[in-house]
Amino acid sequence: MSKLHEIYAAADIETLVKVLEHPADYTAECVQVVKDEIKHRSLDATDLKQSASELLQIKISKYLDTFSPINDKLVLPKSEILNEDEIKVIFRKCFDKFVERKELMEVDSWHYAIGAVL
DSSP states (O other): OOHHHHHHHSOOHHHHHHHHHOGGGSOHHHHHHHHHHHHHHTOOHHHHHHHHHHHHHHHHHHHHHHOOTTTOOOOOOOOSSSOHHHHHHHHHHHHHHHHHHHHHHSOOHHHHHHHHHO
16 A cells, blocks of 8 residues: 555545645645545545535635735636536625625724714
């Protein structure tokens, strides 16, 4: 058993999905070992999609936190596991949470103006 096989045999599903989602960051041998490990564990598409969805939510949240509507163009992330419609649904949910968080952090100046008069 190679060192890569040992590493990924002990890896959690999230780690395996990270490799599949970013194959350019890994060697071809590593990606193949991960694919073999997924088959060996008999992980189904639902498990992989769930993990990919969770990772994508984190990625999108970080992206939105640094996004500037003036300087940046909105770009949907890519996925090797999720299709475009699934990505759009996840993006929309993350965007709605982002807007809600921003609204909660806004200062309502009317409260301060009225409070100062009273």
